[in-house]
Amino acid sequence: MMGAVAYLGSSPIALSQQAPLERIVFATNWKAQAAHGGFYQALADGTYRRYGLDVVIRQGGPQVNNAALLPAKRIDFLMTGNLLHSFDAQKNGLPTVAVAAIFQKDPQALLAHPGQGYERFSALSRAPTVFIAKDAQFSWWQWLKQRHGFKDASLRPYNYSLGPFLSNPRSVQQGYSVAEPIYVERQSGMKPIVHLLADHGYSTYSTLILTHRDTVATRSEVVRRFVEASILGWVNYLYGDRRAANARMIADNPEMTVAEIEAAVSLMREQGIVDSGEALTAGIGAMNVARVADFYQQMVEAGLYAADEVELSALIDTRFVNQGAGLDLKRQLLGTAKDKANLQ
DSSP, rough: OOOOOOOTTOOOOOOOOOSSEEEEEEEEESOOOGGGGGHHHHTTHHHHTTTTTTEEEOBBBBBBBGGGGGTSSSEEEEOOOOOHHHHHHHTTTTTEEEEEEEEESEEEEEEEESSSSSSGGGGGGGGGGEEEEEHHTTTTHHHHHHHHHOOOEEEEEEOOSSSSHHHHHEEEEEETTTTHHHHHHHHOOOOEEEEEEGGGGGGOEEEEEEEEEHHHHHHHHHHHHHHHHHHHHHHHHHSSOOOOHHHHHHOOTTTTHHHHHHHHHOOOOOOTTTSSSHHHHHHHHHOHHHHHHHHHHHHHHHSOOTTTOOOOOGBBBHHHHHHHHHHHHHHHHHHHHHHHHHOO
């Protein structure tokens, strides 16, 4: 790993001149894990503080409903899943808006056993057994049926236990591409085949940063600083020294281990979850309205929404992204890594 770089992007705040730190409560949608790493990085290495922010990360979990706190203004920012959550919020009239999409690819995936003829994604629709959780059955499973020919006859409930999948070599199972493959290999010694839905047309962004519309209207400078600092946190987390961030996540979620976090980071980089597509030129967090509209149309065709049910123009605000934040830092970190490798 490389040393962290103190980089403040295009608009640094001089420590000697800054006003008192502005307290920000940022809530995640689950317990601390590698998929939250960039936010913890910006906290651990002082990036948020250098941007004039005193950030508190409030982790989610099975008994925590952080999503309900944002419309009530009890938190400032919320990390949510994919665009389906934003579609539902807009449909239900909630005053929230996405201001960044940290993941260019949703990590939702289908896992299969090697040597069973499932090396090609198109073969999965012929699997006799596909384990899918109840919530997914009413969302992206409908997309799989409409777009890729999957059948309800093969559907079996996934109860978040790997046992049924591991005991049935001809089965297929849903999984988070940066988590379940690690657990499968750890429990069975088998390296599963992983088919990322994003690589087969499931074009949603993921790990979006949401805030209240009033926050954008009245505190746009705070939104800009939080988004940019978070982007830099993600660049440093992926390409720099992430040990302090990992330690903070483990403190919040002792179920995690350094080995598990590091394996997940490797998968995030390998699969291009964060830094791919538009992010390569526009910076991490990039979003565009055309892609949102394309994904919404796919969901309409899958029967999840009516054509005019969601006002897409109010769904995202791209003013805080797409400006290349973190690209110079990334080049600097990768250059440092290359120089170190050449000296070894």
